[in-house]
């Protein structure tokens with residue numbers, strides 16, 4: 001499980017999309033949210049857009065792996081698709097905030113790699129939030145005001161990427177994936193493999 005978190009506007013959606021296009025063994029976890037759909041977003045692709053009662057019902061039924069309140073809206077990770085992907089030997093990419101990361105960390109610490117993405121500067125973060133131009137001005141203001149708070153959680157992550165140039169950041173996340181997949185304890189069947197190698201010697 002690979003988690004990407006960042007303050008809003010730092011670039012995690014952009015990086016996630018590029019990663020998904022380049023990494024065939026990666027499944028993107030699609031979150032459920034009560035926030036309004038932005039122009040161009042599609043239900044079931046970017047998010048499952050649900051109302052509050054539906055969200056609450058999913059939490060009650062323990063259908064969420066984790067969930068949190070962000071900017072007054074509720075966000076959560078539906079559990080079943082994640083479990084199915086992991087069961088099939090696939091890696092899963094999560095775009096979730098620090099609260100969700102903390103919940104998954106305490107439940108499944110061994111299988112988790114946490115990456116935090118920082119903007120190169122405060123001014124550039126504001127510029128990105130504005131050029132995205134998908135949120136009303138008061139929402140942009142609220143997100144800027146919360147950025148400092150979100151960034152205070154950077155030290156609960158395993159890796160930090162400063163997102164200056166998209167291609168470079170994507171390459172850096174891919175390096176993390178490659179290295180983490182090579183960890184001894186993540187390679188299935190290694191004991192048998194080495195044992196066969198040795199007995200043939």
Ligand SMILES: Nc1nc2c(ncn2[C@@H]2O[C@H](COP(=O)(O)OP(=O)(O)O)[C@@H](O)[C@H]2O)c(=O)[nH]1
Nearest residue numbers: 008009031067068070075076077095096097100
């Ligand atoms: N805990 C948790 N956070 C989520 C989930 N989905 C999205 N988020 C976070 O909610 C915040 C707002 O997301 P969004 O409204 O799409 O805005 P954006 O990140 O600025 O594009 C971001 O920090 C996301 O990482 C989820 O399923 N669980």
Ligand SMILES: Nc1ncnc2c1ncn2[C@@H]1O[C@H](COP(=O)(O)OP(=O)(O)O)[C@@H](O)[C@H]1O
Nearest residue numbers: 008009010011012013014128132163164165166
């Ligand atoms: N490295 C970068 N350099 C310049 N612009 C970027 C970079 N990464 C992302 N952006 C732009 O910044 C805006 C916010 O990026 P987005 O991926 O939506 O952020 P997040 O998902 O973290 O809120 C988008 O308009 C995106 O095209």
